[in-house]
Amino acid sequence: MRLGSTRRTVLVTGAAGFIGSHFVYRPQFDPPVNLGDPGEFTMFQLAQVVMKVADYAGDVTYMPLPADDPKRRCPDISKARRLLGFQPKVALEDGIRLTYANFAARIAAIKRAEPKA
Numbered sequence: 001m002r003l004g005s006t007r008r009t010v011l012v013t014g015a016a017g018f019i020g021s022h023f024v025y026r027p028q029f030d031p032p033v034n035l036g037d038p039g040e041f042t043m044f045q046l047a048q049v050v051m052k053v054a055d056y057a058g059d060v061t062y063m064p065l066p067a068d069d070p071k072r073r074c075p076d077i078s079k080a081r082r083l084l085g086f087q088p089k090v091a092l093e094d095g096i097r098l099t100y101a102n103f104a105a106r107i108a109a110i111k112r113a114e115p116k117a
Contacts, residue, residue, distance in 0.1 A: 033079050033080050033083065033084065034075035034076060034077050034079070034080060035077060035080055035086060036075055036077055036088070037088040037090075037092070038077060038088070039091075039092060040072065040073075040074050041092065044060075046092075047060050049092060049093050049096050050096055050100075052093075053093065053096045053097050053100050054100055
């Protein structure tokens with residue numbers, strides 16, 4: 001984990017559905033139009049949420065930031081709000097739960113499909 005850096009997220013299903021329904025070519029849009037959640041969080045906060053959702057009590061490894069790593073990643077979504085009425089709908093922990101459940105189901109399906117020895 002890189003100390004001191006922050007991130008923002010967007011749940012792919014929410015963004016994909018929004019993009020599919022709103023991004024027919026419209027010349028009045030001046031790209032880029034950022035999508036995401038305005039809630040910024042540290043990598044440590046993200047790790048805490050993932051550990052909680054995954055019921056993981058192990059260690060977290062801390063690493064220094066690369067010299068060229070931006071300390072904050074906080075794209076402005078005001079254009080998406082103004083032009084498209086975009087509003088994030090999934091909170092971070094809810095998105096992590098959905099993602100975790102999706103991967104757990106995929107792994108379980110792969111294990112079920114493996115030939116028994």
